[in-house]
Amino acid sequence: MKTSTATRSGQRRPYRLSPARIGVYAFLLTAALFFLMPLYIMLVTSLKTMDEIRLGNIFALPIAITVEPWVTAWTSACTGVSCEGIRGGFWNSLFIVIPSTILPILLGALNGYALSFWRPRGANVLFAILMMGAFIPVQVMMFPLVRILATLGLFSSLPGIVVIHIIFSMPVMTLLFRNYYLSIPQELFKAARIDGGGFFRIFMQLMLPMSTPIIIVAAIMQVTGVWNDYILGLVFAGRDNLPMTVQLNNVINTTTGTRLYNVNMAATILTSLVPLTIYFVSGRWFVRGIAAGAVKG
Numbered sequence: 001m002k003t004s005t006a007t008r009s010g011q012r013r014p015y016r017l018s019p020a021r022i023g024v025y026a027f028l029l030t031a032a033l034f035f036l037m038p039l040y041i042m043l044v045t046s047l048k049t050m051d052e053i054r055l056g057n058i059f060a061l062p063i064a065i066t067v068e069p070w071v072t073a074w075t076s077a078c079t080g081v082s083c084e085g086i087r088g089g090f091w092n093s094l095f096i097v098i099p100s101t102i103l104p105i106l107l108g109a110l111n112g113y114a115l116s117f118w119r120p121r122g123a124n125v126l127f128a129i130l131m132m133g134a135f136i137p138v139q140v141m142m143f144p145l146v147r148i149l150a151t152l153g154l155f156s157s158l159p160g161i162v163v164i165h166i167i168f169s170m171p172v173m174t175l176l177f178r179n180y181y182l183s184i185p186q187e188l189f190k191a192a193r194i195d196g197g198g199f200f201r202i203f204m205q206l207m208l209p210m211s212t213p214i215i216i217v218a219a220i221m222q223v224t225g226v227w228n229d230y231i232l233g234l235v236f237a238g239r240d241n242l243p244m245t246v247q248l249n250n251v252i253n254t255t256t257g258t259r260l261y262n263v264n265m266a267a268t269i270l271t272s273l274v275p276l277t278i279y280f281v282s283g284r285w286f287v288r289g290i291a292a293g294a295v296k297g
Contacts, residue, residue, distance in 0.1 A: 041059070041265075042265040043269065044058075044060070044062055045058065045261055045262055045265040046070065046262050046265035047062045047067070048066070049064065049066055049262070052064070069262035069263045069265070070266040070270070073266040073270055074086065074270060077251045077263055077267060078250075079250040086244055086267055090244050090270075092237070092244070093245075095241070096165070097223055100162050100165035101222045103166055104173045104222055108169075108172075111173070111177065112173075112180065113177065113181055113203050115174070116181035117181065117186070117202075118199065130170065130171050131175065132171075133168075134175070138168065138232065145164060145236075146236075149164075149236065156237070156239070160236050161233060161237040165229070165232065169222060169226075173222070176217065177211070177218070180213075188206065189202065213285075216285045216286065220279075220282055220285075223278060224278060224279070227245075227275055228245060230243075230246060230249065233245060244270075244271045252264050
């Protein structure tokens, strides 16, 4: 009898530390250290004084912890000719992210719903043309979009940068929702049609309530993408609406005299705080949404 190794249902197998398992743990530990090391260096540097930083050991823990670099980065760091910190960029990024997340998700859901269930004439051609937009580099479309927005009077404005984010996110949003809706049985849609449901009624009362997993995935992707954007915000947002990433670049590159590494690190962490929080809080919902059909098709 193999009583030493066989296990009954509900019993845990005896733990054995084999060489293969040790190799897996070693790889995972190395990968975790590799990706967490930059965050550790930024965090400890932001809590040091400049005298400690000049000692040269970037891995050492701070001797005397100070939050003054964080306060300076938020309230009085110079971003170009202005020395009001990056707090203005935080609010600008927030005002850009909210409409640039809600509107693309709504439009992407409508596109995916129409392409999956209503399938108008030439739907596959339209979808293929839309997907081509995902592979065109941003730099190629920059000049035509500048001319178009200037003609419409939207260049260097908050609505202008929101429109740009909607345009660039539409292919990916449509792809996500189309693939998700393809995994929903057509019988549900046909039953709703027999009950007299129209285009928007079926969408609002049937499809949207079933779309929570993919909406979470799309929201995470859109928020992090728009928040981390630099080039679109620099070109299209205008001086009064510069996002946090542009102001971070100004803090780091326009400093004269002594370079304040602790302030730069604090400003960098503050700028990345929103995407980091989203990933830490909603990571498991992101995985569930992906598993529920986000990348099918």
